[in-house]
Amino acid sequence: MVRALALSAALLAATPVLADEGQEAVTTFTLDNGMDVVVVEDHRAPVVQHMVWYRAGSADEPIGSSGVAHFLEHLLFKGTDTLAPGEFSATVAANGGNDNAFTSYDYTAYFQRVAADRLELMMRMEADRMRNIRLSEEDIRTERDVILEERNQRTENNPRALFGEQMNAAQYLNHRYGVPIIGWRHEMETLDMEDALSFYEIHYSPNNAILVVTGDVDPDEVRELADKYYGVIPANPDLPERIRSQEPPQTVERRLTFKDPRVAQPYVQRSYLAPERDPGEQEKAAALFMLAELLGGSTTSYLNEKLQLDQQIVVYAGAFYRGVSLDDTTFDLLVVPAEGVSLQEAEDAMDQAVADFIAEGVNEEDLNRIKMQLRASQVYARDNVDGIGNRYGRALTSGLTVEDVQAWPDILQAVTGDEIIAAAREVLQRESSVTGWLMKDDEVTQ
């Protein structure tokens, strides 16, 4: 298949040069007690986002208490020595701000968006709940019901989410990433005060946290305030190293079929165990990132052109790679078969297309187009400094350094077609993969 491309000379000339994408106004430093600080300036509006990220997520939980990292996240909105339950959020609201928090495998993060002149108050309260939460048994009981309803809403009511849980559990033989962030229900039901406080004592300290402030702020002022509120909290000398049980060599392909009467649109998902971005060593991850873009990142991607446009065998195809992760991550493929196409046919077509892609090698024009778009995305990213802040928060809680974050765009630009094919050959191995079929019932043909 020749890729006819009616690009006029005029249009090619219109491809942006992007000699200078402009710099993100990022300042980083570390407080004496080990707390990292990232400041991203944007003075267009008098608004600030204040975040504290902890290097503690669901994959840091002790055996038997899955969900405790997320449970604790909820409980941090209860009281402290000086704040009544609910008063934290009420105070943010009384200052015209919004607040919330989120938990993932490798981090837990708390944030407030508020007028820039309220930054000090946010710091005072966030520093307070880093060390001083006070919980009652009633807090535990009602909030446990809330997280169970959250699990109902996110997972139990959604066959795609239940399927995803099973895919993950099958993918990870030994690593905690196989356990859902929100927790397994039977363990969530047993979470108690001791579980929550023990996780809090171990993981919540300034030397395990990153302060990320974005918006209309001056870095020197942030440093002064951070010293005043966070800098006075002693480091935890007993902070444990984040040692998790790692994956053994995966030697057997796993397959699963998840049936649920609520499934209306069946699909095939394939996940492969894949290396993550490591400090000072992000080249392979960059190749995998590009591989995902080339295979399934857009409508012009290889899988979509082959399977959706040419063969019309799928209604959707996608490829995903989440490189920011403390330990081994996954590279995922997904195809949604067209009507009348079986899951087996869709899976076979997907595998054939990936094999063809590897055999043909990377089309340089496709690669250059993606690289150019990545450069352009750096311009658009400056419109959302909170997004830049989040990028740092995720990276620094996932084992990367500020230097790694800043080197990443150049590393992506340097990736070659050969590196991408080499990474594909190395990672897309059936022995380390899980193939899942999500379906309604026994399939005849849809």
Added chain:
Amino acid sequence: MKRLVATLIAFVVALPAWADIEIEEVTSPGGITAWLVEDHSIPFTALEIRFRGGTSLDDPEKRGAVNLMSGLIEEGSGDLDARSYARVLEFLAASFSYRASDDSLSISAQFLTENRDEVVDLLRTTLHEPRFDQGAIERVRAQVLSGLRSDMTDPNDIAGQSFAEMAYGDHPYGTEGKGTLETVSALTRDDIVEAYENVFAKDRLYVGAVGDITAEELGVLLDTLLADFPETGKPLPERAEVTIEGGISVVDFDTPQSVALFGQKGIDRDDPDFFAAFVLNHILGGGGFESRLMHEVREKRGLTYGIGTYLVPKDLASVYLGSVSSANDRIAEAIEVIRQEWARAASEGVTQKELDDAKTYLTGAYPLRFDGNGQIAGIMVGMQMDDLPIDYIATRNDKVNGVTLEDVNRVASELLDPEGLHFTIVGKPVGLDG
């Protein structure tokens, strides 16, 4: 729960500083009007174009035509077929997105300054010379049908559909804008072309632009993109009659957690009492963690992960909606609490402290919305469609602050209708009969 609440938080001293947003009205040489916020700090522009009407312009038997058409706009135009088009767009590093809703079809574009002219040329071709190739129609139709099939087993979609049908009857609002499996399957290319002609016209056009562009440059852009559209499109439908009756209906669906959508008649955006109702809603169920319903249903009883209420003033009808999800054996209790709170607010109103807190939040949080070029462009188009004055942003907080306790409580007793509140529940709720 008693806790010594030290005065860590003194009372709020002053309102936060304003987002200083200067909107300029620009009229192109060809007579197209747009609102502009010039900001040259980042070399790109966000452009929002909206046509009033949206999926409500569909005839009943052609339901889903506007939605399918909006999905096909980007599937090839001029001499570019779908795949060439996608490549050209990627080469230009611009993004265009299209969204069809009940009341409008919107186009959100962002593009770099350095190749703006080429991007605008492409967008012009896109909007004026869509190909609607049969192959693209079949492909996008299959995607829409796939989505519709998924919606049919999604409790939230089932609840929304069932509630809309009850509330709006035969009006377009009463059915899903994406259409049904039957209507979408039957749409022809002619139907798509007709939908295109129905939607794109200058008598229903609203534009906002934010970023690295001057008024003069914007004027040229507006004429290039929009001046050649016809003056008028298909007439908008009549207003909908809202027919919500109090009670409970249950849609049996085998899932562990019941999803409930509840609602009653609402209040129009241009009603003099709108701001009082807006503040009331914030206190009752709109205000996130601080709302009464969140306190009663989640914080006190742990009956749900989330509950919220929303004033929904559409162009052709207004409703007041809320949603909650609870395990099948707990949803009855959640609904009982909601009913009690609805009745309590109607009969007792709110307190002065609640009103003061709501005002502080609503006025303080207002500037936080204006955070990004695309965001601001969208807000400006919304303001124009609601017929708000160009200096509205500067006066809006005065309107919130002007709401008195008497206003809120009068509106609470007039608007809130505990008897007329209807709950549509999807799941296997225990102890509730539809």
